[in-house]
Amino acid sequence: MTEVRRNHPLMMVHEIGKLLRNSFFFFFFLFVIHAGSESWYVVYGRYAFIVLFVLTLLQVPLKWYRHTYQLDETAIHVTKSLISTTKQTVPYSRIQHVHRKTRWFHRFFNVSSVTLETSTQDDDRSLYFPVLKKEQSEAMEQRIQGKREIVEIEAVEASPEPILQPAGGPVMVEEKAPPQQVQAAELKDKHIHFTPGKKETLKASVASLSFLAIIPIAGSILSKVDDLQMEQQLGGIFSFLFESAWMVTLVVVLAVILAAVIGIVKTVVKYGKYEIASTDEKIVITKGVVEEDYFSIDKNKVQAVLIEQTLMKRILGLASLKLVCAGGNGEDTEVSAIYPFLPVNRANSLAEELLPEYHFAKQMEKLPKQALYLRLLKLSWLWIIATGLLYWFKPEPLGMEIPWWLLSLGLGTIILLSRVLNFYQSRYALNERFVQFRSGGFTLTTYLSKRDKIIEMEASRSFIQKQFGLASLNTVNRSNPVRHTAMEDVPEEWAKEVYGWYVERKQEVRVQ
Amino acid sequence: MNPFITAPTNQLSKDSVKVWLISDGVINLVGFLILGGLFIADHIFTWAPWAFWLLVAVTVVSFFGAVWGCWKPFLLYKHWRYGISEEFLQLKSGALHEEHQLIPMTKIQSVSTHQGPLLKKYHLYSIKVHTMGSIHTIPALPEATALALRDQIARYAKVEEV
Numbered sequence: 056m057t058e059v060r061r062n063h064p065l066m067m068v069h070e071i072g073k074l075l076r077n078s079f080f081f082f083f084f085l086f087v088i089h090a091g092s093e094s095w096y097v098v099y100g101r102y103a104f105i106v107l108f109v110l111t112l113l114q115v116p117l118k119w120y121r122h123t124y125q126l127d128e129t130a131i132h133v134t135k136s137l138i139s140t141t142k143q144t145v146p147y148s149r150i151q152h153v154h155r156k157t158r159w160f161h162r163f164f165n166v167s168s169v170t171l172e173t174s175t176q177d178d179d180r181s182l183y184f185p186v187l188k189k190e191q192s193e194a195m196e197q198r199i200q201g202k203r204e205i206v207e208i209e210a211v212e213a214s215p216e217p218i219l220q221p222a223g224g225p226v227m228v229e230e231k232a233p234p235q236q237v238q239a240a241e242l243k244d245k246h247i248h249f250t251p252g253k254k255e256t257l258k259a260s261v262a263s264l265s266f267l268a269i270i271p272i273a274g275s276i277l278s279k280v281d282d283l284q285m286e287q288q289l290g291g292i293f294s295f296l297f298e299s300a301w302m303v304t305l306v307v308v309l310a311v312i313l314a315a316v317i318g319i320v321k322t323v324v325k326y327g328k329y330e331i332a333s334t335d336e337k338i339v340i341t342k343g344v345v346e347e348d349y350f351s352i353d354k355n356k357v358q359a360v361l362i363e364q365t366l367m368k369r370i371l372g373l374a375s376l377k378l379v380c381a382g383g384n385g386e387d388t389e390v391s392a393i394y395p396f397l398p399v400n401r402a403n404s405l406a407e408e409l410l411p412e413y414h415f416a417k418q419m420e421k422l423p424k425q426a427l428y429l430r431l432l433k434l435s436w437l438w439i440i441a442t443g444l445l446y447w448f449k450p451e452p453l454g455m456e457i458p459w460w461l462l463s464l465g466l467g468t469i470i471l472l473s474r475v476l477n478f479y480q481s482r483y484a485l486n487e488r489f490v491q492f493r494s495g496g497f498t499l500t501t502y503l504s505k506r507d508k509i510i511e512m513e514a515s516r517s518f519i520q521k522q523f524g525l526a527s528l529n530t531v532n533r534s535n536p537v538r539h540t541a542m543e544d545v546p547e548e549w550a551k552e553v554y555g556w557y558v559e560r561k562q563e564v565r566v567q
Numbered sequence: 568m569n570p571f572i573t574a575p576t577n578q579l580s581k582d583s584v585k586v587w588l589i590s591d592g593v594i595n596l597v598g599f600l601i602l603g604g605l606f607i608a609d610h611i612f613t614w615a616p617w618a619f620w621l622l623v624a625v626t627v628v629s630f631f632g633a634v635w636g637c638w639k640p641f642l643l644y645k646h647w648r649y650g651i652s653e654e655f656l657q658l659k660s661g662a663l664h665e666e667h668q669l670i671p672m673t674k675i676q677s678v679s680t681h682q683g684p685l686l687k688k689y690h691l692y693s694i695k696v697h698t699m700g701s702i703h704t705i706p707a708l709p710e711a712t713a714l715a716l717r718d719q720i721a722r723y724a725k726v727e728e729v
Contacts, residue, residue: 510674510699514572518663526571537700547571554572557669561654564673 057127062119063166066186070115072160078108124184126198131171133182145182147199149173151356151382155192155349162346167192171199172382174533181382200337200353245339248408249331249394249401259322259396262371266318273310331393333409338378340393352380354410358532359504359540362402366497374402379504381533406503415503416491419482425523426544427478432519435470438463473497483545485556488563490530492542502540504532506556507563514550526550572667574659575650582689583647583707587640590685595633602626649705651716653723656696658703674698675724680717696720 081104089097118137125132130146150171157167169192171182187195251259260266323344330341338357340350359379368374375395397405403415442463449459473496482493490509493501511531520526527543528550602625609619648659656675658668676699680692692713694705708716 510671511701512669513666515661515664515666516571517665521665531700533699539700551572554667554669558655560671564671 057125057132059123059125060191061123062184063164063186063188063191064119065164065166066119066122067115069160069186070118071112074108074111074115078104124182126195131182131195131199143179143182145171145173150199152350152352152380153196153199155196155347155351157343157347157349159346161186165189167347167349169195174381174535196351200351244334245332246334247330247332248405249329249397251326251329251394251396255396255398256322256327257319258371258373259326260315260318262368262373262396263318263322263326264367266314326394326396329394331405331409338393338409352378354412356380356382357410358508358534359502359538360406360410360413361503362406362501364399364495364499368396369499372399373397374399376402376406379532379534379538381535412505413503414486414489415501416484416486416489419484419491419493420549422478422481422483422544423525423546426481426525427475429519429523429525429544430474430478431471433474435467438467438470441466481542481544483542483549485549485553490553490556492528492540494542504530504540505563506560508532509557509560510537512554512557514554516547516550520544528553571665572659574648574667575657577649577651579644579647579649579705579707580689580691580709580712581644582691582709584640584644586685586689586691586707587643588637591633591636591640595629595636598629599626599633602629647706651719651723656703656720658705668703670696670698670703672720672723673725675720678717678720678724680713694720 081100085097085101085104092098114137121134121136123134129148130144131150133141133143133145135141151174152172154170154172155167156170161167166186166188169184169187173180173182184192326342328342328344330339332339332341333354337351337353340348342348357378358381361377361379363375363377364373373396376393376397378393393405393409407413407415442459445459445463450462451457452462477494477496480493480495480499482491484491488506489503490506491501491503493499509530510533513529513531514526515529516526523544524547525544526547526549527541528545529539529541532538532540602622605622608614609622642662643660646660646662646665650657654672656670656672658666658670660666675696677697679695679697681695682692686692686707689707690710691707692710693707694713694717696703696705705716
């Protein structure tokens with residue numbers, strides 16, 4: 056019943072494409088740059104290149120044929136054998152999220168690549184399938200997410216009360232309904248929560264500062280003009296351009312329009328056609344105009360929710376909603392950012408819509424006054440070191456003669472301002488099963504996590520904090536590998552309360 | 568002072584103070600020997616004047632460090648506590664900077680015992696508890712306690728003995 060499956064045969068085309076792409080540089084180096092060279096390393100290099108190229112080419116069909124997978128009741132088995140054989144078995148319950156990418160190539164043939172992310176730390180952390188048919192990848196995903204449900208139901212039934220087991224039996228059978236039914240149900244209850252409109256995309260292009268992309272371009276052109284002394288050649292044009300005020304204005308206006316257009320195009324390509332949807336069990340994000348990225352995560356695999364606002368986003372009233380998830384690597388964080396340019400209010404409500412279990416506290420506590428004194432008193436090593444360096448080197452930024460103490464004073468002011476802002480903006484709350492922190496000076500971050508998703512808790516007091524009756528909290532969540540979240544200078548009593556609250560996590564934690 | 572979080576009750580071995588004193592002493596001795604060597608080198612090769620002052624500064628700092636090193640082990644010992652229950656490993660340490668940690672047993676990945684030459688001399692073991700993100704060390708426990716604790720943690724955390 057567990058049928059052996061493979062990637063789509065187009066994988067061979069994909070692999071050959073990859074081979075060509077990877078060997079292009081060597082080819083160019085050996086046969087074009089050193090076309091006439093007779094030196095030994097080039098000659099042997101050519102032979103080696105040809106042999107390797109042909110060998111790699113020959114093993115492509117083999118690689119495709121020998122890369123198989125099987126989906127059984129509870130796990131996926133992947134076998135890759137070329138010279139050595141690797142067999143991997145990953146239980147569905149260990150798969151953190153599914154990531155599907157549709158590049159140019161895939162789009163052309165209506166296929167896609169699929170990555171299944173687990174939370175281990177080694178190289179085999181993810182299962183990668185370069186080319187799968189749409190139906191194949193969808194079936195795989197449903198299998199993983201559908202079956203995972205059953206596994207958990209079994210676990211729940213097995214653990215608490217044995218009396219319930221006879222009654223629970225039929226339910227289990229029902230859940231084992233044929234995959235077609237699962238599929239139908241999933242499509243039915245899919246609910247689209249957010250797609251950015253024109254306004255959102257426009258705001259996004261401002262907030263992402265993508266219009267600044269013109270600066271390096273313009274900069275390089277200008278510097279070339281400077282370097283090559285093209286002024287002499289172009290002198291006529293330039294003097295013509297700068298002759299009259301309205302000409303200058305025209306040039307500036309054109310430059311601004313160009314910048315805006317480039318920025319909007321960049322943003323549309325990246326954030327246009329964005330869809331945030333969810334079903335009962337999972338959250339699904341689809342994005343990208345040309346090359347499509349598809350990301351799906353089980354709701355109960357979400358470790359924490361973050362709402363981040365940079366200074367620019369705050370000015371525009373935008374916020375970025377992120378899910379902390381345990382699988383994947385650093386590059387994937389871009390994907391787990393649900394949508395980086397949401398209207399502030401929408402960010403909270405969207406998080407609650409996507410994760411109905413999660414609730415943001417309406418009322419959050421402010422830090423006590425003592426925290427402000429403490430933060431003003433605290434030494435800033437950054438400032439001390441920077442001042443030392445400034446005094447020593449006495450830099451002249453942009454050729455301007457600014458006394459070092461003025462720069463140091465400026466930096467000090469910024470640091471102090473950030474601390475004061477941080478104090479006034481910090482909030483904390485404990486809301487039944489959730490803990491919520493908000494902190495940050497210029498960049499503001501709100502963190503919300505469930506008690507059972509916090510894997511470690513630390514409370515600490517420094518000597519000074521003790522004098523003020525304050526303490527710091529540090530929570531750890533699974534991420535890749537972990538995420539520490541600190542909330543500093545909360546009242547001692549509250550830290551104690553959170554500590555006690557964490558001890559009660561057994562209420563939600565299920566043990567196998 | 569009002570009570571903060573109730574600390575667990577188990578303490579480290581009293582001999583831990585001796586172990587730390589000796590190890591700090593050895594480190595300091597080596598440090599001062601190197602410094603002495605540098606001073607002699609400075610005298611022989613007549614390095615730039617700032618080198619001498621740098622050495623003096625380092626010596627002064629090391630001196631205070633050494634004095635602190637004579638006192639620190641007593642403080643460390645006095646304030647180190649650990650506790651274990653079916654659900655949590657709880658650690659507390661620090662006199663000036665007080666730290667409390669709660670580690671759920673289910674999140675412990677592995678637990679191991681270690682013994683260096685100094686610990687061996689006093690029949691002590693240190694225990695390392697690995698979690699997903701960090702390693703927590705209980706520095707110096709008597710042999711019997713350490714092994715029992717390790718086994719107990721392993722049982723609660725359902726990991727194989729390593």
